[in-house]
Amino acid sequence: MFKVGIIGATGYVGVELLRLLLNHDKVTVTAISSSTFKDEEISSVYKSFFNKTTLVCKDKSDVIDKCDVIFTALPHGLSEEIAAEAISKNKKVIDLGADFRLECEDSYEEWYGKKFTCKDIHKNSIYGLPEFNGSKVKEFNIVANPGCYPTSISLGLMPLLKNNLINTKNIICDSKSGITGAGRGLSLKTHFAEANENFAAYGIGSHRHTPEIEQTLSYMANENVEVTFTPHLLPVNRGILSTIYCQPKDKLTLEEIHEIYKKQYENEEFVHVLPLGQTAEIKHVKYTNNCHISIHQNYRKNKIIIISVIDNMVKGAAGQAIQNMNLLLDLPQNTGLKLIAPSF
The missing domain is CATH 3.30.360.10 (Dihydrodipicolinate Reductase; domain 2)
Structure with missing residues (x-):
């Protein structure tokens, strides 16, 4: 079993990731973090997890140390330094924010008001739209999950x-x-x-x-x-x-x-x-x-x-991130994602 973790687990995207990952039969959610709800059980924040998991929101360093694949579900500007630390420890990162989506730093600064803070790691990232470039995803350590x-x-x-x-x-x-x-x-x-x-x-x-x-x-x-x-x-x-x-x-x-x-x-x-x-x-x-x-x-x-x-x-966030994780781990793309829409 691969060990995975979520940084930013209590936002809507983070908690959707957790919901889906807990039903994935090839990974174990080992650690999660939240700056707002640190040291609280996720089931106290979202009652849907009551009796489903005992995961407690810890510090982001706990997620990096304990996991093979780290999902960052954070606002723009917060994932670069986390990704740099994670890949220095031979971990894989899937970022669901905007930090790695744009290749041009000038464009990122124009639209997000920030420069790249860890410029060197951008060459180790790929824009992860699986239907377009999924065959290349596993060659990289950082995946920029596309926007919705x-x-x-x-x-x-x-x-x-x-x-x-x-x-x-x-x-x-x-x-x-x-x-x-x-x-x-x-x-x-x-x-x-x-x-x-x-x-x-x-x-x-x-x-x-x-x-x-x-x-x-x-x-x-x-x-x-x-x-x-x-x-x-x-x-x-x-x-x-x-x-x-x-x-x-x-x-x-x-x-x-x-x-x-x-x-x-x-x-x-x-x-x-x-x-x-x-x-x-x-x-x-x-x-x-x-x-x-x-x-x-x-x-x-x-x-x-x-x-x-x-x-x-x-597909616009957590599911596509898991699809990218499956590509990184050389698993079938539909692992953990065999989901059917309700009829009404």
């Missing part, structure tokens, strides 16, 4: 970009996320009275996932890709639905586009291309590591419309 919006959008566009089928300068990504995407810390927009019976855009033209989306899509296309990305807050707990609009370079039938998508993802465990005529919906991927994609077309405007849905806490 970039995961939904990247999987939605990858077949078109890899096959050079669309204009890369006028892609529109219109995404909606459940409230858990904002994290456990309370803000005005996540108050019940503000979010309930409401639907609002935010981060318009300035959301921090924009450079990550463009960086990933540019690698897929092998040319510079520009997007107009607007996120929205849905009054639901979890889930992301991205509606993506793009212009094909040549006339393509809906059937031809659909075949391209099916071929791209035919061997992928977690990406499912729905039959033509069906529409991807959040409820069909909740609590799973799946991404559902449906293909549509506006014939009058010659536009391709892609709908891509994921659970922002699983």
Whole structure:
């Protein structure tokens, strides 16, 4: 059994990691940490773990010392030094924050207001979108787990970009996320009275996932890709639905586009291309590591419309991190992730 630990275990992403890892039959959760709830049992913070685990939140050093693989579920700017210490002790790190997602330090400083503090270790990290570069993950000691919006959008566009089928300068990504995407810390927009019976855009033209989306899509296309990305807050707990609009370079039938998508993802465990005529919906991927994609077309405007849905806490965060862990440990990607969405 591999020993794994979570630094930042009491945030929404950290506790989702713990929920999934406790059901993984190839790893043991050996240690967890929390700066807010240090020395408290996790079951006292989240009652769902009562009689399921006796893990106590300790210091981050305890996690590094006791574990083979460390998950860092922390705000940006806090994972670099932890990762540096961990890999100096021959540990593997999967970071669910933003510290290793952007390759360009100037871009990181522009969007996050910080410079890289441990510059040398970035060359030992990889952006871990398994369906795109999963074969390379185990060659690195640090995996940057993708953001939730970039995961939904990247999987939605990858077949078109890899096959050079669309204009890369006028892609529109219109995404909606459940409230858990904002994290456990309370803000005005996540108050019940503000979010309930409401639907609002935010981060318009300035959301921090924009450079990550463009960086990933540019690698897929092998040319510079520009997007107009607007996120929205849905009054639901979890889930992301991205509606993506793009212009094909040549006339393509809906059937031809659909075949391209099916071929791209035919061997992928977690990406499912729905039959033509069906529409991807959040409820069909909740609590799973799946991404559902449906293909549509506006014939009058010659536009391709892609709908891509994921659970922002699983495929968009904790589940994808475990998928990356499985790749690091040379385990089947679906180990611990054979999850089925509830029917209602």
